[in-house]
Amino acid sequence: MENQSRGYGTVALRVLAWICRLGIGGLFVVAGYTKLRSPFMFEMAVDAYRILPPFGVIVVARSLPWLEVVLGLLLIAGWKLRYFSSFAALLVAGFVGVMAFTYSRGVEANCGCFGFGEKISPLTLARDSVFLVLALYLAAYSWMEWKRKSKAGTRESMSVDHSAKPE
Numbered sequence: 001m002e003n004q005s006r007g008y009g010t011v012a013l014r015v016l017a018w019i020c021r022l023g024i025g026g027l028f029v030v031a032g033y034t035k036l037r038s039p040f041m042f043e044m045a046v047d048a049y050r051i052l053p054p055f056g057v058i059v060v061a062r063s064l065p066w067l068e069v070v071l072g073l074l075l076i077a078g079w080k081l082r083y084f085s086s087f088a089a090l091l092v093a094g095f096v097g098v099m100a101f102t103y104s105r106g107v108e109a110n111c112g113c114f115g116f117g118e119k120i121s122p123l124t125l126a127r128d129s130v131f132l133v134l135a136l137y138l139a140a141y142s143w144m145e146w147k148r149k150s151k152a153g154t155r156e157s158m159s160v161d162h163s164a165k166p167e
């Protein structure tokens with residue numbers, strides 16, 4: 001009985017990781033595409049945070065949307081998931097940190113996350129914090145799965161009899 005409930009838990013965790021992977025990947029693709037459709041509006045949104053110098057604003061505004069689209073597609077594909085999910089979690093943590101810093105200074109800036117009319121507020125911070133929790137779960141799960149699979153592979157290779165010589 002204990003084995004069965006343990007199996008259901010494993011399946012539930014795997015399904016949750018799959019949902020996180022597709023959901024976060026899709027969010028990155030949509031967010032990046034939205035920014036690519038209106039690059040000058042996104043540049044103004046980045047500038048409104050009042051953190052970067054003009055050159056930094058241009059670099060971020062021109063590169064971040066492409067990074068988001070590519071990262072989203074890589075997450076959806078599941079390729080090198082432990083690396084790209086970790087990078088996604090760091091990126092979302094950076095977004096939440098910058099938004100919280102901007103909000104705490106009293107700067108009225110647009111979030112720029114999925115469009116250009118949404119001011120940074122406790123609601124946007126809470127929403128993006130939920131995305132951060134999901135991204136952290138996906139990163140932790142993908143590393144644990146990799147570790148579990150590598151341990152299983154090590155056990156299999158150790159059980160193979162290498163003492164027999166080929167004829």
